[in-house]
Amino acid sequence: MSGLARRSAAAFVVLAAVSACATQGTLWEEYSEAGVTAYSEGDYEAAEDFFSAALEVSEQSGKVDERLATSLSNLASAYTALGRHGGSEALYRRALAIRENLFGRDDPIVAATLADLGEACRIMGRYADAETALLRSLVIREQAFGPDHPGAAASLDHLAALYRDQDRLEDALDAAERVVSIRRASLAPDDPLIASGLNDLAAVHRGLGDFERADGAYRRALEIRERSLGPDHPDVATILNDLAVLSQLRGRNREAEIMLKRALDVQQRALPDDHPDIATTLRNYAVVLRATGRVTDAMFLDRQADQIDGG
Secondary structure (H helix, E strand, O other): OOOOOOOOOOOOOOOOOOOOOOOOOOHHHHHHHHHHHHHHOOOHHHHHHHHHHHHHHHHHOOOOOHHHHHHHHHHHHHHHHOOOHHHHHHHHHHHHHHHHHHHOOOOHHHHHHHHHHHHHHHHOOOHHHHHHHHHHHHHHHHHHHOOOOHHHHHHHHHHHHHHHHOOOHHHHHHHHHHHHHHHHHHOOOOOHHHHHHHHHHHHHHHHOOOHHHHHHHHHHHHHHHHHHHOOOOHHHHHHHHHHHHHHHHOOOHHHHHHHHHHHHHHHHHHOOOOOHHHHHHHHHHHHHHHHOOOHHHHHHHHHHHHHHHHO
């Protein structure tokens, strides 16, 4: 892989809603709601703990119902955010089987689970499995809601990332532009989903060599995430990292270094020490250090990244 190391984690994970089938005030509902709150604040380890507790409660009931599927899907989302993609795939597949049995193969909640499963497969490089799940998800959502619904945009967002990974950049551009158009028309201006779509669109522009458009989209995405999530959220660090990659490609090494320092600081405070996003930032930072003649410092950062990847 040439140039700066690419980010491997998903830019954004949509959590399944807390199921209405739970009685108000139950322990399951308390754990689930606490997990959703922790996840939205970027505290993914706490979210994992709460979702694990909710899953245990739902499994103890002995019922194979939507509450169990929601618990599985929510815990899978936490695993994805923590970089544990193999674990998330297994949980999503369990949730998918339950929901297909409960609601049928063409229900929108099945489409949501397929989209999450497809994203997990994409991140692990299983592109054929990812495309199968994501295209099925898109068809279900378009048939249920229409082609301009935010649900369709969610599937298209993952497809754009998949096509980009495969260097199918024209396909990625079409999908990413549809995502941004749909979300701008249907969501509030500062919705984090608009930032997610802009970040993916910027990555496609970067791949096509259109650095000016990429820079503008990245910066608009950064502004939205800082306003909506706060400056110290891991999703802000994601865009800082991506924007730094672009700046380095344009020869703006000092600017790239400033952004990578900030991204690394946010990630080291918000994420577990062995999170793969930290390794990505360290490698990107090492590229900048080499470009400015600090080879020894670059080697040190690469060793740190190797320890994370090998750990």
